[in-house]
Amino acid sequence: MIPSKLDPRWKALVQGSIQHEFSFVAAGLCVSRNQRAVRMNNSAIDKSVDDVYAFFDKYQTVLNNDIKAIFS
Amino acid sequence: MLIDAKTAADLIKSGKRLFVAGDEAVLAVLPHGDWIGGTIPYFMAETGGKISRDLVYVSEVPPEVSSASIKTYTTKELPNLVSDAPQNGFTMLIIPATSAVHLAFAHDAPGYDGFFLKPTVGWISGVHLDELGKRAPKVIDGKSGSLGADFAVAMHCVLPAGKIAEIGIINLFKQGEGDRIQFPTSGFSAKTALVEGKTVDFAAYIRDKKIDTRLPLVANCSGAMVNVSFQTVGEDSVSFYAPVFSGTEYRIAAPVGDYVKGFTTALPAGIKPAFSCNCILNFLYSELEGKATSGMNGPITFGEIAYQLLNQTLVYLRIV
Numbered sequence: 300m301i302p303s304k305l306d307p308r309w310k311a312l313v314q315g316s317i318q319h320e321f322s323f324v325a326a327g328l329c330v331s332r333n334q335r336a337v338r339m340n341n342s343a344i345d346k347s348v349d350d351v352y353a354f355f356d357k358y359q360t361v362l363n364n365d366i367k368a369i370f371s
Numbered sequence: 372m373l374i375d376a377k378t379a380a381d382l383i384k385s386g387k388r389l390f391v392a393g394d395e396a397v398l399a400v401l402p403h404g405d406w407i408g409g410t411i412p413y414f415m416a417e418t419g420g421k422i423s424r425d426l427v428y429v430s431e432v433p434p435e436v437s438s439a440s441i442k443t444y445t446t447k448e449l450p451n452l453v454s455d456a457p458q459n460g461f462t463m464l465i466i467p468a469t470s471a472v473h474l475a476f477a478h479d480a481p482g483y484d485g486f487f488l489k490p491t492v493g494w495i496s497g498v499h500l501d502e503l504g505k506r507a508p509k510v511i512d513g514k515s516g517s518l519g520a521d522f523a524v525a526m527h528c529v530l531p532a533g534k535i536a537e538i539g540i541i542n543l544f545k546q547g548e549g550d551r552i553q554f555p556t557s558g559f560s561a562k563t564a565l566v567e568g569k570t571v572d573f574a575a576y577i578r579d580k581k582i583d584t585r586l587p588l589v590a591n592c593s594g595a596m597v598n599v600s601f602q603t604v605g606e607d608s609v610s611f612y613a614p615v616f617s618g619t620e621y622r623i624a625a626p627v628g629d630y631v632k633g634f635t636t637a638l639p640a641g642i643k644p645a646f647s648c649n650c651i652l653n654f655l656y657s658e659l660e661g662k663a664t665s666g667m668n669g670p671i672t673f674g675e676i677a678y679q680l681l682n683q684t685l686v687y688l689r690i691v
Contacts, residue, residue: 318593319593319594320591320593320594321593321594321595322594323537324538324539324540324595324677324678325487325490325538325677325678326593326594326595327592327593327594327595328481328487328592328593328595328597328677328678328679329487330592330593331590331592331593331595332481332482332487332592334593335616335618335619336482338618339617339618350485350487353485353488354487354488357488358535361535361537
């Protein structure tokens with residue numbers, strides 16, 4: 300179960316203040332891409348949270364251990 | 372499996388959905404059917420790396436796929452790739468090397484809305500290295516028979532609920548211990564770079580440091596190691612086989628000693644991929660002709676697609 304999109308750790312993840320290495324390739328690419336987008340333009344943060352949240356929502360079962368590590 | 376044209380034709384006529392790789396002359400005479408293909412004469416077969424202009428490598432679309440549709444994409448249509456892809460499934464995408472759609476995909480696709488929600492796997496088609504600059508890489512829509520150098524071809528494959536497409540990569544290259552490198556602008560070439568925060572003439576830097584350009588730049592994308600391979604080091608600029616992105620930190624890769632041994636060690640246990648492809652640079656630099664890579668067989672390609680364009684990487688698809 301992933302936390303609510305309002306959980307501040309989603310923003311911390313896309314801002315890069317939470318760093319995590321994913322073994323699921325797509326997760327690493329998705330998060331990294333959105334971290335870059337926010338670095339280049341901070342106003343992209345809400346869209347990046349939407350993107351990353353949607354990804355985690357779709358792949359919750361694959362990302363179970365990552366979710367525990369990031370949000371525990 | 373690496374097979375002759377007649378066997379491939381029989382598979383197509385039997386109604387099999389296929390991903391096909393082979394020389395243009397062979398692809399052009401295969402019967403119409405439920406398949407897509409790209410040109411390349413380099414393959415990894417059960418017996419090892421092989422070069423052939425007569426054989427084709429066919430991968431059967433996984434049996435879990437309940438339906439599939441084939442579409443072609445010019446640069447104008449490419450932004451529709453994500454919306455055309457199924458809600459649950461994957462897209463096999465083949466793009467001709469050096470085409471405008473290759474450049475557009477490499478540069479723009481990761482920024483498409485919802486891109487990472489729609490698994491995309493595939494490869495960049497090429498030609499025999501003796502024919503570089505003389506023949507154009509091509510792709511083919513097997514349904515219509517349309518063969519061309521200026522569009523990509525995709526098969527959008529639907530999976531039932533409970534099944535997902537896993538796209539994996541095997542990249543033996545890790546970031547080395549050398550300088551941290553960034554680029555002021557994104558693109559397939561660079562004149563300058565920020566090396567440890569200082570602006571340098573990048574071609575001069577490569578020469579002065581005697582960088583082995585068989586080793587790619589590597590970015591650590593939250594655990595996904597993404598390579599950018601060197602194409603040429605010119606007088607005052609450096610070109611790459613994939614774009615570098617500004618705002619991303621790269622390092623030259625650490626050397627890999629024995630590729631085949633390293634590959635076998637890196638291979639996750641029990642993987643039986645529905646499709647895999649490996650980079651022509653790995654084939655050449657690690658001298659893979661005649662050497663086998665443990666069941667990861669398929670075309671040897673001018674670029675790999677695991678969501679985005681990759682270099683010097685093995686990409687595989689499996690359904691879980």
